[in-house]
Amino acid sequence: MADIAVVTGSTRGIGFETALALGLSGYTVVVTGRSEQAAADAARRLGERGVDAQGQELDVASFESVQRLADIIARDHGRLDVLVNNAGIAAEWDAPSRSQYAHPESVRRTLETNVIGVFHTVEGLLPLLRRSDSG
Template structure:
């Protein structure tokens, strides 16, 4: 990709979001670091600039429609378009406790959906007019294999043996469906919409319990963000974790 490409990454001040911005920046993409914490956003901007990337912090709280609208207006004024949108911002639980469905509070469900689902819709809809102005827009929704109904219910996945929980997995199932529906709406346009599966990645998000690094977790998002014209749309693509426990089975399309 050339230096003229512009990418917005939500939740870009740390973890997979920061690594996504770093890898895109290394490819010559101008990266806009969406973050609600200004101090952390500025620190991320300075870090990536020191590494040679063209990085700019953009105040953005995906749960605040005024903030989303302001970010879109700023991008339009500065660049006039957007080539890549990576909906990376997410949360697992308001309480920090992954409870079984029968013990999950509606308040916790709402809080998770506000970020993971409603925030994604708000940002995507605000940025879509700018993406339509790009020669070939790319939307990447950071999802998870835990949102795959096939993985959670089939015997061919290690996720089948994990404890049941409600908020995060169901929110990612919603992200998967939204990905399919946006791709369906935009299938006759140059805009491609896909969902990325980072795999079980060690970040602050999960107390650094994963077996993949943040840099590895960013690779699926970067791949989907830089797809060629003949690349897929409407798929869940990323790290594969097989039923026999193979944690390095490569990358590919996952079942919804």
């Protein structure tokens, strides 16, 4: 059975390229994003390039979402070998209005995704990483 990798935020950009590199190295890759459709599309594009990929919805800002992903990986693979915490946003770029220093809503979204999201993801997936010989 191939090693299993999860890349958070792999529907595009650096995460997608990381998933591609892992997949071409022989990993089975779980590609994730907030939209189930975008994750499925990314998995299909990786599949076209010879990668064994599975698309799953994941919002790292929601611990419930992380737990749902953990349940799916436990059911389908029983363990996790690699976790890449890549998902992140630059909310200041699309803030609803200019701010003096840091738009309050952008700060909240950035912290929820880029900081708390990493804690949620590790908390939810660490039990599966511990089942791997090389997690």
